[in-house]
Amino acid sequence: MHEMSIAQSLIRIIEQEMVRNRVDRLVRVKISYGRISAIVPEALQTAFQALTHNTHLEGAVLETSEIPLRAKCRSCFREFSGGDDLFVMTCSHCGAEFGHEIISGKEMFVEELEVE
Ligand SMILES: [Zn+2]
Numbered sequence: 001m002h003e004m005s006i007a008q009s010l011i012r013i014i015e016q017e018m019v020r021n022r023v024d025r026l027v028r029v030k031i032s033y034g035r036i037s038a039i040v041p042e043a044l045q046t047a048f049q050a051l052t053h054n055t056h057l058e059g060a061v062l063e064t065s066e067i068p069l070r071a072k073c074r075s076c077f078r079e080f081s082g083g084d085d086l087f088v089m090t091c092s093h094c095g096a097e098f099g100h101e102i103i104s105g106k107e108m109f110v111e112e113l114e115v116e
Contacts, residue, residue, distance in 0.1 A: 003044045003047045004047045004051075006039065007048045007050075007051050010029075010031065010110070011048075011052065014026060014029060014057065014110070017110075018115060023115040024116070025116040026113065026115055027061065027115060028061045028113075028114040029060060029061070029113050030064075030065065030112040030113075031063070031064055032066070032109055032111045033064060034104060034105040034106045034108065035066055035067060035068055035069045036084070036105045037106055039108060041064040045062055049062075065111070067104050067105060068104070069081065069082040069084070070103045070104045071089055071091075071100035071103055071105075072100060072101045073093060075091065075096040076094040078091070078094075080092040080093060
């Protein structure tokens with residue numbers, strides 16, 4: 001379950017931010033993840049709850065929001081939103097199916113931290 005290691009790095013980032021801001025209690029953390037980043041939000045929730053149990057982060061709410069897949073067409077060079085498949089994406093402008101440049105949908109980052 002690779003969500004466990006993702007949750008671990010996430011907690012490391014949160015801890016660093018909290019030390020830097022001299023705060024002690026985490027209320028809420030919001031992360032964004034790409035549609036094709038292979039993250040299962042439910043699994044990430046479970047991992048996050050398990051890893052923060054009995055720590056000072058316990059009780060913090062983890063919110064996740066999905067970033068849609070966007071690509072730039074290799075034929076007409078216009079941007080379009082795709083579905084789930086990285087390999088066959090049909091350009092909504094010209095219908096080209098292969099070789100597009102992925103602009104977003106693979107990333108994961110912390111968007112917001114609410115602390116006390
Ligand atoms: Zn196109």
